[in-house]
Amino acid sequence: MRRLPLLAGALVALLPLAACSGGATSTAQKPGAKTFGSLPAQTGTPKDGGAIDIGQQPGAGPFYMLPVVPGAFNSTFVTYQFQRLMYRPLYWFPQGASHKVDESLSLAALPEFSDGNKTVTIKLRAGYKWSDGNPVEADDVVFFIDLVKAALKKSPANWADYTPGQFPDSVAGAEATSKSTVTLKLKEAYNPEWFTANQLTSIIPLPADQWSRASADGPILDHSSPENAKAIYAYLDRASRDPATFATNPLWRTVNGPYRLSGFDVTTNAYSMTANEAYAGPQRPHIKTLNFRPFTSETAKFNQLLSGRLTVATVDQNNVGQVAALKAAGYHVYGAPRLGFSFIMLNFKDATDNVDKLYAQHYVRQALQQLIDQPGYISSKGMYNGAAVESYGPAPASSPYVSGNVATAPYPYDPAAARKLLEDHGWKVVPDGATTCERPGTGPSQCGAGIPQGQTLKFNLFYRSEPQLHSAVSTAFASAARKLGMTVTVAPKTFSFLIQNFNVPAAPSKAGEWAMSTWGGFSTKPYPTMSGVFDTKGSGNVGAYSDPKTDELIRDSVHGADREAVQAEIEHLRTDLPVLWLPNAHTIWAWKDTLSGPADSFASLPAGVLTPEYWYLK
Numbered sequence: 001m002r003r004l005p006l007l008a009g010a011l012v013a014l015l016p017l018a019a020c021s022g023g024a025t026s027t028a029q030k031p032g033a034k035t036f037g038s039l040p041a042q043t044g045t046p047k048d049g050g051a052i053d054i055g056q057q058p059g060a061g062p063f064y065m066l067p068v069v070p071g072a073f074n075s076t077f078v079t080y081q082f083q084r085l086m087y088r089p090l091y092w093f094p095q096g097a098s099h100k101v102d103e104s105l106s107l108a109a110l111p112e113f114s115d116g117n118k119t120v121t122i123k124l125r126a127g128y129k130w131s132d133g134n135p136v137e138a139d140d141v142v143f144f145i146d147l148v149k150a151a152l153k154k155s156p157a158n159w160a161d162y163t164p165g166q167f168p169d170s171v172a173g174a175e176a177t178s179k180s181t182v183t184l185k186l187k188e189a190y191n192p193e194w195f196t197a198n199q200l201t202s203i204i205p206l207p208a209d210q211w212s213r214a215s216a217d218g219p220i221l222d223h224s225s226p227e228n229a230k231a232i233y234a235y236l237d238r239a240s241r242d243p244a245t246f247a248t249n250p251l252w253r254t255v256n257g258p259y260r261l262s263g264f265d266v267t268t269n270a271y272s273m274t275a276n277e278a279y280a281g282p283q284r285p286h287i288k289t290l291n292f293r294p295f296t297s298e299t300a301k302f303n304q305l306l307s308g309r310l311t312v313a314t315v316d317q318n319n320v321g322q323v324a325a326l327k328a329a330g331y332h333v334y335g336a337p338r339l340g341f342s343f344i345m346l347n348f349k350d351a352t353d354n355v356d357k358l359y360a361q362h363y364v365r366q367a368l369q370q371l372i373d374q375p376g377y378i379s380s381k382g383m384y385n386g387a388a389v390e391s392y393g394p395a396p397a398s399s400p401y402v403s404g405n406v407a408t409a410p411y412p413y414d415p416a417a418a419r420k421l422l423e424d425h426g427w428k429v430v431p432d433g434a435t436t437c438e439r440p441g442t443g444p445s446q447c448g449a450g451i452p453q454g455q456t457l458k459f460n461l462f463y464r465s466e467p468q469l470h471s472a473v474s475t476a477f478a479s480a481a482r483k484l485g486m487t488v489t490v491a492p493k494t495f496s497f498l499i500q501n502f503n504v505p506a507a508p509s510k511a512g513e514w515a516m517s518t519w520g521g522f523s524t525k526p527y528p529t530m531s532g533v534f535d536t537k538g539s540g541n542v543g544a545y546s547d548p549k550t551d552e553l554i555r556d557s558v559h560g561a562d563r564e565a566v567q568a569e570i571e572h573l574r575t576d577l578p579v580l581w582l583p584n585a586h587t588i589w590a591w592k593d594t595l596s597g598p599a600d601s602f603a604s605l606p607a608g609v610l611t612p613e614y615w616y617l618k
Contacts (some may be wrong), residue, residue, distance in 0.1 A: 036335035036387050036586045037323075039599045044618030051289035052595065052617070054081075054610075055301045055313030058466035059494040061269030061294055065252055066240040067204040068144070068151050068233075071506040071539055074160035075499060080609045083204075085273060085290075086255040088281070090122070090141060090203040091196065094607050096600025099339040099526050101197060104282050105611070107136060107205060107256075113192045120184040120195070130207050131255050131278045138176035143208035145174045146223045150233035153226070157506050158237075161202040162539040163532035166558070170199075191561050197526040207254045211236060216250075247271070258285045258613035269294045279613070286616035298467040305331065305590055312595065315588040316467035320385035326590055335387060335588030336606040341394050342521035343579035344372075344461065344477065349504050349511040349544040353458050357450035363425050364448075364457075365577040369411045370418040371480040374583050383472045384583055391584035393574035395528035401566045402528070410575045419484055427457075435485030457486040462502060464519040465492035473582065474518060488516070495519055504544040511544070518582070523608065529557035529566050534578045545578040594618050 062082040064073035069083075088107055095102035103110065107128055112121040128136040148168050151158035161167075168174075173185040190199075212223045214231035221228040239251055246252060247264040258281060259273035271292050275285040295301040298316040305313055306322070306329055315323065315333065323333050348359050358364045374391075378384045389396075390407060397407040419429050426439030426447040437447040437455040447455065461478065463470040471492065478488035493502070501507050502514040522533060522540070532538040535554045536546040553569035556562075574581075587606040594617055601614035 052311035140205035150229040285613035335586035388583035
């Protein structure tokens with residue numbers, strides 16, 4: 001039996017974005033710098049007690065409680081800033097600024113793979129316990145797996161991390177072979193790096209001794225029975241969809257994280273968390289109360305920062321020019337690109353005006369990409385204000401898994417080239433008018449399959465209403481398209497509306513209502529295969545992109561041990577354009593200089609991950 005080496009070795013090679021030098025201070029930010037500002041040193045003497053106010057992003061409140069999150073409720077906010085404070089995952093990432101699994105915050109030692117990578121042995125660390133005093137045990141891991149299976153049997157949309165054929169489909173058996181050991185028998189061999197970083201990090205042990213029931217006053221059931229698991233999941237799922245009872249339902253009082261929910265305002269989505277006195281992790285919380293405050297706009301949130309009424313909050317790109325004033329008001333400001341990517345999502349299932357037929361043509365997608373001026377967007381004061389890096393694929397240039405040209409645009413901004421591409425494929429381009437297909441057919445100089453003569457290039461584009469950046473990007477793109485006779489109609493929607501409705505796997509009945517959308521992007525796990533995101537059956541394949549070559553490359557990345565496989569996958573996706581690539585924005589955070597803690601606990605903020613148990617008020 002061998003211990004998996006990647007997390008102690010291979011992933012250490014991930015160059016932490018937040019640790020890169022070259023980022024200028026916020027008052028003289030170099031466009032495209034790798035970081036925004038720098039991390040302050042830890043200062044002051046830790047003391048216990050006090051409360052801090054944390055600003056929520058507009059429209060991003062938590063709407064679901066059970067850590068088996070449906071796709072319609074899935075977001076970085078729900079996962080990392082709500083549930084992880086209460087329910088710790090089996091394996092935690094990122095480790096500060098480094099996008100690797102953090103052993104110190106994980107509930108288990110690194111897994112051991114044997115039997116040709118078909119058996120996985122997981123040993124839980126001693127000492128972790130639930131807030132009622134019961135230890136976190138192997139059966140709590142198996143309970144989570146049984147719940148996920150029950151959720152997926154009801155609907156594949158019931159777990160956002162699901163991709164058919166992968167976890168838990170990949171598991172032939174999950175057994176608590178001792179109180180502290182879980183043994184997984186896999187149906188086939190998997191790449192140990194991928195399986196640990198991208199599958200085991202999705203497992204969240206849940207309190208089987210308290211939650212294995214089908215009603216509030218019902219008996220504890222054997223969750224290994226599929227029928228029992230189905231009834232248990234139905235009960236927990238119903239309770240998870242009732243925000244009015246989040247803070248009062250006895251179910252949610254059993255936690256193993258550093259905080260527990262103490263108050264929830266269903267009208268505003270404001271909520272409070274109190275330190276879990278029974279928390280047995282590496283750092284018991286210093287700060288007693290976390291108050292998460294909602295806002296209707298980024299402007300309102302920023303004004304609260306300037307007035308000193310928020311302790312911690314994000315700063316959107318539109319307010320980068322006022323960072324000097326924020327620093328003068330007593331705040332540290334720091335940001336870095338996340339591990340992930342941003343995009344304009346394309347809906348390959350939208351048959352309205354033959355959008356699906358248009359997207360099926362690679363030259364159309366290429367022409368659209370050539371209308372996006374990433375360097376110009378980044379330097380523009382009305383858009384990214386210098387706080388972003390160019391990005392043309394699903395993994396950052398800092399990843400050890402990518403080839404050297406990932407930061408180079410495969411299709412640079414070039415409207416003239418986009419026009420020629422359309423004309424070479426049978427389109428009559430009418431700037432500021434209506435470009436139409438003049439040569440229908442499937443030949444190399446014709447418009448393509450299913451595109452009739454007279455077809456126009458018309459799309460709608462829905463963007464996230466806050467922050468303002470999304471409006472600026474969408475408007476600029478639509479303006480560039482109009483100059484080539486394309487009509488892109490833009491309109492705002494809230495973040496929660498977009499991820500719940502304009503999402504083909506989560507809302508297939510609405511696939512004909514949208515052609516494009518942009519709300520930010522995806523945060524990815526350490527091993528950068530796009531399994532679940534761009535494979536045909538991926539539950540996170542929001543735009544229903546489907547490409548046999550991509551499916552083959554993803555399978556090679558998931559099952560093989562050769563890193564060249566995932567490199568080939570990334571390179572193919574960069575050029576095949578499942579989405580239109582946008583700059584990877586810095587996620588910028590501000591926190592009062594009266595708040596301190598280890599630098600790593602603030603370095604993880606750009607990833608949207610909060611570890612406030614390490615913070616203290618000076």
